[in-house]
Amino acid sequence: MPLSVVILAAGQGRRMNSDLPKVLQPLAGAPLLRHVVDAARRLEPASIHVVHGHGAERVRAALPDPDLDWVLQAEQRGTGHAVLQALPRVPAGHRLLVLYGDVPLVGDETLRRLADDEGAALRILTVVLDAPRGYGRILRDPAGRVRGIVEERDATAEQRALCEVNTGLLSAPAERLGAWLAQVRADNAQGEYYLTDVVALAAAGGEAVAAVVAQSPVEVMGVNDKIQLAEAEAALRRQRARALMEAGATLADPARIDLRGEVRVGRDVQIDVNVVFEGQVTLGDRVSIGPNCLLRDVSVGANTRVYANSVLEEAIVGADCRVGPFARLRPGAHLRDQVHVGNFVEVKNSELGEGSKANHLTYLGDARVGREVNVGAGTITCNYDGQNKWPTEIGDRAFIGSGAMLVAPVRVGAEATIGAGSTVTANAPAGQLTLTRAKQISVESWRRPDKATPDAKAARIADALGSPREPGKK
């Protein structure tokens, strides 16, 4: 039977106390719903239907995937009601897998077992908990067959001692599910149509119900409030940190790393504490990342060391480079191999050729820097005239003295030297020394002034700036 998936995502999530719809709350940098949609897609179903309602437009805008079928549930009357809204859109003869937009960590293997088409028509996902308080308990007969679900408030003491509970996720042939749902009544405390009631209806009708037991409580965790959101974040962090370590990375502390994107590592990569990864990050063999760094959409070549407190965004860093401490690589920064970028150096939309160095207090924006160039401390490419951005070109093996202002557009030729403190407004020829500063003089007759008396001081100020005014008077 072909498989279709419906994801329930219409609820407001009152317990979040947030203006953001619950399914858009961020987990590892992506909306909760994104995790569920991606998990659904890995099953390669024929169609994915998302039932949405609260914050409908925002939810749709946050997941612009063209292949999702959006079903509007204008009034949220319960999980059973939500599935009913989607059923007319599910192609005839399909098996339907129901996922919750707020249960984001279900594993692929578990979903595959739940969506399985062999055996019982109705398959429910259960989990064994040490402290099953608040959940419906799974009732089985002596042969182990599921007989029903008993809600905690209706359970006997003996039933309450059962540790296998209902997660709410299930799968069944769409038509059968529709028939059971048509019988569900909203005669409960919340006045809602509960999807979970189909289990009792199926069992009462003599239908075999298969219980698929989740591998861990973590994968069926529902995220209803900020505390559970933080718990899910920690669980996902542990999972992703484990995967990195399995790939060979050494983490100073797997609890102090944030993996909000996809990180690929070579061999013997070292990552210190409090490093945040976002987007797509690739770290080559033996790369080391110091403490407190942020890397977003970055690739780093083999043997490169990124030192403490550096921020790298949309940048490409070659092999054998040194970056930081306190370096900032902004979008379009491209460091070739063996480049050094040191403390308080900002690089934006600029390329630094092999072996070039900018070690201290520098801004390089819209610059093409050749090979083995030395950029002295405090150098600034003045790339912005208030209206336009202009490029700077620096040739191979040029030496830029400290404190140089390179007023773009401007070119410094190969092997040129710029004297410290120069403001360069015209091209500096290759191979020559270019200086733009005033000649140094020494004044032999100069003496330090004597300390002025208060009266003398007041007189001098009045002389220079006009007579002192009384406050409030013009």
Ligand code: UD1
């Ligand atoms: C639900 C289950 C409960 C299970 C728990 C596990 C029911 C009745 N209860 O409870 O047995 O233990 O999940 O996490 O199913 N939604 C809609 N439309 C609605 C109502 C809800 O789309 O009218 C969506 C919500 O956005 C959410 C999901 O369905 O993504 C679950 O709803 P929620 O209100 O969180 O149910 P729980 O009380 O957690």
Ligand code: CA
């Ligand atoms: Ca929930």
